[in-house]
Each structure stands twice: as structure tokens, then as C-alpha cells.
Amino acid sequence: MGLSVRLRNFFNKPYNVILVVLFILLVLLTFIPMLSIIMDTFTVHSSEVMRIRGTHLGDFTLYHWRKVLFDGENSLSIFYKPLVNTFAISFATCFIAISFGGIMAWLITRTNIKYKTMLSSLFVVPYIMPAWTLALAWLDFFRNALVGGIPGLFTTLTGIVTPNWFAYGFFPISMVQGLHYAPFAYILIGGILKNMDANLEEAAQLLHASRWQIIKKITLPMVKPAILSTFLLAFSSSMSAFAVPAFLGMPVRYQVLTTQMYRTLQGLNPGYGYLMALILIIIGVSIMLINQKVLDNRKSYTTITGKSSNVALYNLRSLRNPLSYGLMAVLLCVTVIPLITFAIESFVVEPGNYALSNFSTVFWTGEGSVDIANGEPGILRNASIFHGLLNSVMLSVICAFFAGTVGILSGYAIVHKKGTWLSSAVSHLTFFPYLLPSMAMGAIYLSFFSTPHGPIPALYGTFTILALIGSVKYLPFASKSGVNAMLQLGGQIEEAAVIMGIGWWKRMLRIIIPIQKTSFLSGYLLPYISCMRELSLFILLISPSTAVLTTMLFQYNEKGWNQYANAINLLIVVVVLLSNFVVNKLTGASIDKGIG
Amino acid sequence: MPEIVLKNVTKMYGKNAAVDHLNLVIPDHSFITLLGPSGCGKTTTLRMIAGLETPTSGEISINGEIVYSSEKGIDIPPEKRNVGFLFQNYALWPHMTVYQNITFGLENLHWAKDKMAAKAEQLMKMLKISEYKDRYPSELSGGQQQRVAIARTLSTGPKTLFMDEPLSNLDAKLRMEMRTELKRLHMETDSTFIYVTHDQLEAMTLSTKICLIKEGKLQQYAAPLTVYNEPANTFVADFIGNPSINLLTVKAGTTSGDTTELECGTLKLKFVAKEKPDKTSQTPEPGKEYILGIRPENIGISANGKIKAKIYSTLPSGMETVVKLKIDDMFLTSVVFGSVDFKVNEEVGVEIKSDKNIVFSKSEGHDLAVGEIE
Known part of the structure; x- marks a missing residue:
């Protein structure tokens, strides 16, 4: 032929x-x-011609590699410190996501806690909402006046000034990202717990294992793959996250690799930025390779068919009510309250003043006046925001x-x-x-x-x-x-x-x-x-x-126009939740399907 | 002294009774099968005895000790009932090796390392799985996994062994082999076996007594051959035996002594009831309809048979041949020993042998009389 x-x-x-x-x-x-990006780490860019003496645009150079990786103090602040911060945040994020999501999965699938469906739906909301939603809410709530600016709701209501470590940087970034990825852990671990053959635990029980031993020796090893993949996913995601560290880290100059990349690529050293991007990619790819290596095939589930009965639910007894109500309260706090805060903040004319007389619809429907945000009209009348929404x-x-x-x-x-x-x-x-x-x-x-x-x-x-x-x-x-x-x-x-x-x-x-x-x-x-x-x-x-809407939100926030940022954020969240709801109703496809 | 006693045990799922006032006495060292179609409550019964499921009401005692009583509020957890359980899907822990799976129970009992190793070696040798010691369950075949599961269950030396359809995941040949081994195991371990299955052949071949359940209710509890020859009702008769028993609707005619005329279409049969020591046969009332049960192996095909029938189909399988016969509009199944290939539509003579034919009440289905057909 x-x-x-x-x-x-x-x-x-x-x-x-x-x-x-x-x-x-x-x-x-x-x-x-x-x-192309590898080439770019060895190239002189137009904004760098002045800095790298004796070179022309497009020349080959080792300048970027030397400056970023091997230049003592300088490299430390440009690269190594943000790298350490990135890793620290990623580990903390994983820890929070897995413990919170895992405990939640256990409570929903294995105990007689109340309101399971409701709790389950509320718990995945942070995952459906953009990650920075919680970050903005955190700012709205816990902002302090120490780094300049106006204190948030919490300080206004209680008079307690939040310390910097609590309001900005490592702690809130990890918390917010941890909460954002917790639903992921919940879905993966909950899925395994729910589908896990109850006989495996019953067999151990009949062989005289105590409840704690069953959890330690049977249940935990079984959910280990889920924990591991949550870990890798949350780790690589939070490593490459930008919005949350930008919002919560910027006020105290807490830099991670992504914010540093943004700074250098937008600024005078694109070569640095490209190099950091390359390093991020290498880390990302290695994590996935590790993922494939670590998942040991030998211990994989055997597929023997047969009926597997439902496991008996653990009776929480006297803890049942407090846990149910407490969890519900916490989840309402992280899902509903942020939205309310955005709404409130978007109506407050003079930030930090929550007197009723200070409320106005100017940021929504105002025509724009010179004394507020350079004459920017309210977002419902704002041509550029409409343009952004349309683009989005x-x-x-x-x-x-x-x-x-x-x-x-x-x-x-x-x-x-x-x-x-x-x-x-x-x-x-x-x-x-x-x-x-x-x-x-x-x-x-x-x-x-x-x-x-x-x-x-x-x-x-x-x-x-x-x-x-x-x-x-x-x-x-x-x-x-x-x-x-x-x-x-x-x-x-x-x-x-x-x-x-x-x-x-x-x-x-x-x-x-x-x-x-x-x-x-x-x-x-x-x-x-x-x-x-x-x-x-x-x-x-x-x-x-x-x-698009998200980049506008970021720019408004950078400029410190909180009301606009909050209003746009509310807009995005509403669009996202609405789309999710509509598609869910139309097709039955949903993120938390199958658990709870 | 009886080992396990169930008194009025009931399990409700919502408004449905999965197990309905079950009374059962399981003697020591016996091999009992809980038999029935799927969803009849046999697994639930087993799990209730093991303590994996809590009955809604009733009382269960093992070895004279009450392990569950709804009245007295007793509910002893499964790990304290000293029972072994073999799951249908084996439930081997995928993250542990064969050795770890087997020794897990001994670890929980705080056995010394060397004693534990010795016990495991002995079990693995007995079940011929020593060479797989360090393998994970996913690296074993179904039959090997099965053996590991048995070894694991036996490790702590339970006095009672529960098995939930343990052979249903094996292929036909292996299943046959494991049946033999289970029966030997029962002798060697000298413990009580309670075995759940929906396979009547398994129940027939393995057990000392069969407990047949339908929709949560006990149908018959007797030795396999008794269940086969003297089924308590049409359900039992139909469920036990392969090919299934012939159940004919007949009309009783005149009675004289033990002999009753039975009419079935154009077919006229004479039924002679046999007296049984434990049960008195009831005489059919003239004019009423009954159901007559004839086992296929009791229908012989011979040239000089009085009843004439046409061959509808033959299924020779080497050792025996299943023949489907047509008499007018009625079908009869017959089993003939050896390979006989009849021609379709050939006319043959039929005779009904044996004195183990049963007459059932048509309305209630229970058995009335056993006897011969002339």
C-alpha cells in the first residue's frame, strides 16, 4: 500500500x-x-538596557540568573525570602485545608451531626467563590490603622485594634487559602469515606480493634491517597496563587513568588520575572511527578464486588447539638457574612464610619463627583465597569x-x-x-x-x-x-x-x-x-x-478604592453563584454532588 | 446445650420488616446455612447475630449468654461476642500485606511477636498461602484473597464463624474446590459455622441444617435432605433443586383410604399418601384444587410408560440430560441419567417413580401429604 x-x-x-x-x-x-520563556531568562529586555551596562536589546546575558540566584543580600530579598514565604504559606494552607476538610468529611459521612445537606452545601461555597473573596472580607473586617488607612468593621465595632500579624501577611493568607481549599479536601476525603466499604472497618472491629485503632490503622491509611492528592493540589495551587497574597500581603510588603513576579514583570526587570516563572513551573511539574511516584499501585483497592453495607454512624451524643450549631455558625460566618460585608462596605461613603448618615448609593448609582475617586461614576452607571463585565x-x-x-x-x-x-x-x-x-x-x-x-x-x-x-x-x-x-x-x-x-x-x-x-x-x-x-x-x-472584572477589582483595590472593589466583588460572586445555580438546576451537575 | 438462640428477632427498616419474628436454635458444632433469594433478610440475620446490626426487637444469646435483648436493654458490641466473620467481598485491607492482614487481630489481643508469627505461619500453611506472605491483596487472585480472608478470620480462634456468601466471587471450578475445603475446615476447627448463600446447591452440599428464609420469615429449618424431600411449602419446593420441581395444579377426585384420584387436564393420577412418623398426611378433599410437586428426577421416560408425552427440548450435559416434555398444554421437566438425545416432537412414554411426591394446599402453599403416584 x-x-x-x-x-x-x-x-x-x-x-x-x-x-x-x-x-x-x-x-x-x-x-x-x-x-520562549527559557530564552527570555537569558535575554536583555528593553527596560533593562540601561541597567545592564554595555548591552543592547536582545543580547544574551546571564545577568538575570546571577542577580536572582547568586547575589547575596540582593537575591535574598528578590528571590529567596519570597520563596520561603511561598513554601511556608503553601504548607500552612495544606495543613488547614486538610484538617478542616477532613474533619468536616468525617463529621458529615460518619456521625449523626444535624443539617448534613445544609452544612455540606455551605461548606463548598468558599470553593465556588473566588479565593480573594475571603481575603477582601478579611480586610474589610480586620483591617487596622497601623499601616495607614481606615480600620475595618471589627475594630470599629469592638474598639480592639488588630495586630499586624493577624490582619496581614502569613497568618491571614494561609487561613483564607486554607478555607478556600478545605472544600476540596472535603470532597476528596468525603468521597472515599462515603464509598469506602464498611466491611473493612467491621472486619477490624470483629478482630478486637478499638475505635481509635480502627481510625488509625484502617480508616486513615485508606484515605491517605485522598489526603495526598489534596495536599499536592492545594500546595501547587496556593504556590501559584496571586490574588490572596496580593491583597493580604501588600500592606505589610509580605512578598511571595507570584507577587514578586508581578512586580518585576510589570516593572523594570522582566528578566527576573521570567526566571521566577520558570522556577515556579519546575516546582509545579516536580510536584505532579512526585504525585505519580508516591501513589503506590501495590496497595491499590482491590475490586471485589459484593454488597457493602453502610457503616453505623458514630453517635456524637451530648456533643451533637453544640457541634451542629457551632459548625453552622462558623460556616455562615465564612460564607454569608463576607457577602454582607461587601454590600455594607459598598454603601459607606467615608470608609470606617458606619453611621447611618454615612451610607449612600453613590458608588452604585452616583454620577461621579470630583471629590470621590477621581470622579469615577457609580458602578451601575460606569461605562468601563460595564465594559469589564461584558469582557468577563x-x-x-x-x-x-x-x-x-x-x-x-x-x-x-x-x-x-x-x-x-x-x-x-x-x-x-x-x-x-x-x-x-x-x-x-x-x-x-x-x-x-x-x-x-x-x-x-x-x-x-x-x-x-x-x-x-x-x-x-x-x-x-x-x-x-x-x-x-x-x-x-x-x-x-x-x-x-x-x-x-x-x-x-x-x-x-x-x-x-x-x-x-x-x-x-x-x-x-x-x-x-x-x-x-x-x-x-x-x-x-x-x-x-x-x-475584565477581576483585573479591575484588583486595580481598584490597589488604588485603595475599597467601595468600588467591594461592589465589583459582589458583582462577580453573584454572577458566579448564579451561573453555578442555573447550571446545577438545568443539568444536575454540581460540585459537592455525592457527599452528605 | 444449644450454642446460638434467636427469639422473636425482628429488624425493621422504616415500615418494612427485613427480618420478621425469627426464632432459631443453632446447635453447637453445626454448619447452618441461611438460604433464600436476595433481599430476604439472610445477611441481616447474620449481621445481627454478629452484632454488626442492631435488631429492632427480640433476643439473641450466644453460648448461654444474652448478647442482645431489646427488653433487657442488652447489646454487647461485636468485638466482645468472640465471633469470626468472612465477608462476601473479603474486606481485606488493601494497605496491609497478607501477613499484616492475618496478624492484625492478634496484635489487638497483644500477642507476643514470636507467638503471633507462629500462629500466622500455621494458618498460612493450612490454607496454602505461605508464599504470598508479603504480597498486598491487589496482587492476589480471587481464590487467594479468599484464603487470606479465611486465615484472618480464624487467627483469633473464634468459636463461631459467620460467612456471608464467601464463594460468590469465585469462578465455578474454584467454588467447587472451596466448598470441599470449607467442609474440611468445619471439621478441623470444630466450631459452629453459619453460612449465608442464595445458592441452593451450596446449602444442600455444605450444611447440617438449612434455614430457608423468604421476605424475612422463616420457611423451613431442617436437614438438607428433609428440605429436599419434604419441603414445607411450594416456595421451598421450588427454591431447592435444580432443575426446579414440577408444580402441577390438580383437582382432587374420589378418595378411598389413602388413595386419592388427582386430575390434571386430561391426565388422571392416583396418589397414595405415605404415613410419615413426624407428620400426619392430610387427605385431599374431593373437588378441591391442590398443587402436586414432582421432582424432575422422578419422572422417567420409557417406552412402556402409561402417560404419553411429546419431547419439547433436550439439554444433554454429559452426566445427565434435562428433558422438557409436553402433555397437551402442560410442560414437565424430567432429568434422565446419562446422555440421551431425544428427537424433538418424538412421542415417548412417561412414568412417575418414587414415593416422594408432595401435595400442597393451593390457597396457602403449605404441604399436606407425601406419597406415591400410581
Whole structure:
């Protein structure tokens, strides 16, 4: 058979076409930009020409590497201190997320605590809301006057001045991120606890193990994989988080790698920033590699079918009521109260003065006057905010559309050609963006697309680059749900249609997609919601005309216009929660499904 | 002295009774099977005796000691009942090696290291799993996992062993092998076995007594052959035996002494009741409808049989042949020893052998008489 015939046969199959196209696109959108960022750590950039003496734009230099890594005191403050802070925060975040989420999972799945459904839904709200929501709420609540500015609600109400360590820096950053990722631990650990065969614990009980021994020797080792993956996910996420450390660390100049990256890339040393991005990527990739190594296959669950009974719920006895009410109160505090605070703060004219006479709708509907925020009109009349909202929604819809659709197609093709070289290459490539910390990925695109490459024009500052990076970044979620859906479906359903001579388009649209619509829809939903609340991915790439709500929020907050920041935040949270609610009602797909 | 006694044990799930006023006496050293279709409450019964499930009411005592009583408010936890439990899915701990799985119970009893090792060695040798000592459960086959589970259950030397469908995950050949071994194990360990299964063959071959349950209610509690030959009702008759018993609706005719004429379509049979020592046979009343149960192996096919039938299908399996016969609109199943391949639609003669045919009440289903058919 001639090569041309073989090629034609190969490309006659839709899944082969999909795989080849995806392979080329993904190499172009992830791998090649990676090379570009490596180059950039050795290059003199325009803003650096003056600083690095005797060089010209684009020259090769080791300056960045030397300054960031090997320059004593200087490197210490530029790189090593933020690195240590990053690690400290990531560890603390993991600790808080796992202990809080784990205890919650145990309470919901294994005890007779009250209001399980309610508690379960409330508990995942911080995960649905953008991470910085709690950070802003923390500021609104615990801000102090020590670093300048106006004290928050707590100080106003109680007269107690919050110390700096409590209001800013390490402690609140870890707390806020810990609370944000706790739902993740809850979902993973709760899932295992719920599906774990009760016989495993009963067998131990019959063999004379005490309750504590059962937890220590059976239950904990069983949930260890879940704890580990929560740890790795929370660790790599909080390592690459930007918004929370920016909001809570900036007032006391508490720097982490991402904030440092933002500073240098926006400032005079992009070379430093690119280097830090590269280091973040290396750490991120190594964590995922460790993840794969550590999960020991030998001890994996054996799949013996059989009925497994439900475990008897632990009776909390006299603790039942206090725990139920206490937990409910705490969860209301971290979910509902922030929203109320944003609402209140957005109506207060003179910050810190909560007298009724000081309340006004000027930040919502005011026309803008010179004495307030440089004449910025209220957000409901503010053209630029409307523009931002429009951008946000449009961007989210576009990213969700591309990520979701490519996710379905890649899932279809990967499963179809399972076991081939091309299939596993595409499978790994679709997962690769997941390993890239958001801001580092922003830096990669900044580096690669700031100049034209062949037919690709310079995209910096355009809407296209935002849509591109968003679609690629969220592809892993969509692709994962696509692959799972296809694996679950199995090949025979489609083969039945192939035998009857039904064409590919019709097979996809009338058979495969309708059957798995819930999983496919969640492949659209996740990118949409993530994109709606994304800040660090876009912050390096926006220009005034392409600003989205989140970046505007960040800028307002930087300028100290708290009321606007709060109002916009409220807007984002409402949009996100509403979208989640609508999709949940329409499709039944929900984040906390299956626990509680 | 009886080992385990259940008195009026009831388990309610909402408004449904999973187990309904169950009374059972399980003698020492016996091998009892709880048999019934899925969802009949047999596993629940087992779990209640083990203490993994709490009954709604009733009383359970093991070895003379009351372990549960709703009236007296006693509920002894499972670990104090000194019972072993073999789960259907084995419930081996996936993060522990075979050795660790087996010694876990001994550790909890604070055995010395060397004693523990010796005991484990002995168990592994007995169950032929010594070479898998350091493997994890996921690296073992189903049959090997099964043995590890048995070793683990036996490690603490329980006087009573509960098994919940332990063979249902094994393939047919291995299942046969394990049945033999379980029976030997019962002899060697000299303990009481209570075994849950929905497989009537397993129950027949293994147990000293079968306890047949349907919808939470006890149907019959007797030795396997008694259950087979003198089923207490049509449900038991139908559940036990493969292929299933023939159940024919018959109309009683004239009676003289022990002999009753039974009419079934065009078929006219003479039923001669046999007196049983423990039960008196009731004589069918003329004109009433009854159900007649005939085991397939008691229907013989021969040229000189009085009843004429047509062959509907034959299923030869080597050792025996299952033949489906058609008499007018009625079907009968027969089992013939050896491989006989009849031609479809061939006409044959049929005779009903044996004196173990049963007449059941049609309205209530319980058994009335056992006897011969002439």
C-alpha cells in the first residue's frame, strides 16, 4: 500500500484528524512558548538596557540568573525570602485545608451531626467563590490603622485594634487559602469515606480493634491517597496563587513568588520575572511527578464486588447539638457574612464610619463627583465597569466553549485510540496546562506573543490572547471529563451506529453527546466558572480595553478604592453563584454532588 | 446445650420488616446455612447475630449468654461476642500485606511477636498461602484473597464463624474446590459455622441444617435432605433443586383410604399418601384444587410408560440430560441419567417413580401429604 493511500486511510477517521490537529495546536500553544520563556531568562529586555551596562536589546546575558540566584543580600530579598514565604504559606494552607476538610468529611459521612445537606452545601461555597473573596472580607473586617488607612468593621465595632500579624501577611493568607481549599479536601476525603466499604472497618472491629485503632490503622491509611492528592493540589495551587497574597500581603510588603513576579514583570526587570516563572513551573511539574511516584499501585483497592453495607454512624451524643450549631455558625460566618460585608462596605461613603448618615448609593448609582475617586461614576452607571463585565462574560463564554468542545473531542479521540503513541501524547499535552501555575503561564504567553512569529501576529494586549490562554488553561478540566465520559460510555454504543451506517456528525450529535450530556456540560461549566473568577492568569496580559472584572477589582483595590472593589466583588460572586445555580438546576451537575 | 438462640428477632427498616419474628436454635458444632433469594433478610440475620446490626426487637444469646435483648436493654458490641466473620467481598485491607492482614487481630489481643508469627505461619500453611506472605491483596487472585480472608478470620480462634456468601466471587471450578475445603475446615476447627448463600446447591452440599428464609420469615429449618424431600411449602419446593420441581395444579377426585384420584387436564393420577412418623398426611378433599410437586428426577421416560408425552427440548450435559416434555398444554421437566438425545416432537412414554411426591394446599402453599403416584 502506498504512503498516500495509507495517509488517506488514516485521515479518513475523524478521531485521527482530531488527534493530529490537537497535537499540533497544543505543541504550538504550550511547548513552544515554554522554550520562549527559557530564552527570555537569558535575554536583555528593553527596560533593562540601561541597567545592564554595555548591552543592547536582545543580547544574551546571564545577568538575570546571577542577580536572582547568586547575589547575596540582593537575591535574598528578590528571590529567596519570597520563596520561603511561598513554601511556608503553601504548607500552612495544606495543613488547614486538610484538617478542616477532613474533619468536616468525617463529621458529615460518619456521625449523626444535624443539617448534613445544609452544612455540606455551605461548606463548598468558599470553593465556588473566588479565593480573594475571603481575603477582601478579611480586610474589610480586620483591617487596622497601623499601616495607614481606615480600620475595618471589627475594630470599629469592638474598639480592639488588630495586630499586624493577624490582619496581614502569613497568618491571614494561609487561613483564607486554607478555607478556600478545605472544600476540596472535603470532597476528596468525603468521597472515599462515603464509598469506602464498611466491611473493612467491621472486619477490624470483629478482630478486637478499638475505635481509635480502627481510625488509625484502617480508616486513615485508606484515605491517605485522598489526603495526598489534596495536599499536592492545594500546595501547587496556593504556590501559584496571586490574588490572596496580593491583597493580604501588600500592606505589610509580605512578598511571595507570584507577587514578586508581578512586580518585576510589570516593572523594570522582566528578566527576573521570567526566571521566577520558570522556577515556579519546575516546582509545579516536580510536584505532579512526585504525585505519580508516591501513589503506590501495590496497595491499590482491590475490586471485589459484593454488597457493602453502610457503616453505623458514630453517635456524637451530648456533643451533637453544640457541634451542629457551632459548625453552622462558623460556616455562615465564612460564607454569608463576607457577602454582607461587601454590600455594607459598598454603601459607606467615608470608609470606617458606619453611621447611618454615612451610607449612600453613590458608588452604585452616583454620577461621579470630583471629590470621590477621581470622579469615577457609580458602578451601575460606569461605562468601563460595564465594559469589564461584558469582557468577563464574553471571555468566559468563549473559553468555556473552546475548552469544553475541545475537551469532548479530545476525550472522544483519546479513548478511541487508547494505547497508541499519539493518543497518550495528546492526553499528556491536554493535561500539561494544569501543571503550569497560572501566573507563570501568563508570563509564558506574555513572552511568546509579544512579538510576531511567522504567520502569528503579536497578540499582546488583544482579546484574542486572553481567549487563547483561557481556553488552553482550562482544557485539562474539560478534557478530563470528556475522557471519563467516553470511558464510561464504552465503544459498543457508537459501533452499533457505525454498523447501521450512520455518519460521524450524526453519531456525535445524536448519540454520544446526548447520552453523556451531564458530564460534557460540566466540561463547559468548570472552565466558565474558573474563567469568571480568574485573576492571576490574565493580570499580566490585559490592556485597558481588554480589562475584565477581576483585573479591575484588583486595580481598584490597589488604588485603595475599597467601595468600588467591594461592589465589583459582589458583582462577580453573584454572577458566579448564579451561573453555578442555573447550571446545577438545568443539568444536575454540581460540585459537592455525592457527599452528605 | 444449644450454642446460638434467636427469639422473636425482628429488624425493621422504616415500615418494612427485613427480618420478621425469627426464632432459631443453632446447635453447637453445626454448619447452618441461611438460604433464600436476595433481599430476604439472610445477611441481616447474620449481621445481627454478629452484632454488626442492631435488631429492632427480640433476643439473641450466644453460648448461654444474652448478647442482645431489646427488653433487657442488652447489646454487647461485636468485638466482645468472640465471633469470626468472612465477608462476601473479603474486606481485606488493601494497605496491609497478607501477613499484616492475618496478624492484625492478634496484635489487638497483644500477642507476643514470636507467638503471633507462629500462629500466622500455621494458618498460612493450612490454607496454602505461605508464599504470598508479603504480597498486598491487589496482587492476589480471587481464590487467594479468599484464603487470606479465611486465615484472618480464624487467627483469633473464634468459636463461631459467620460467612456471608464467601464463594460468590469465585469462578465455578474454584467454588467447587472451596466448598470441599470449607467442609474440611468445619471439621478441623470444630466450631459452629453459619453460612449465608442464595445458592441452593451450596446449602444442600455444605450444611447440617438449612434455614430457608423468604421476605424475612422463616420457611423451613431442617436437614438438607428433609428440605429436599419434604419441603414445607411450594416456595421451598421450588427454591431447592435444580432443575426446579414440577408444580402441577390438580383437582382432587374420589378418595378411598389413602388413595386419592388427582386430575390434571386430561391426565388422571392416583396418589397414595405415605404415613410419615413426624407428620400426619392430610387427605385431599374431593373437588378441591391442590398443587402436586414432582421432582424432575422422578419422572422417567420409557417406552412402556402409561402417560404419553411429546419431547419439547433436550439439554444433554454429559452426566445427565434435562428433558422438557409436553402433555397437551402442560410442560414437565424430567432429568434422565446419562446422555440421551431425544428427537424433538418424538412421542415417548412417561412414568412417575418414587414415593416422594408432595401435595400442597393451593390457597396457602403449605404441604399436606407425601406419597406415591400410581
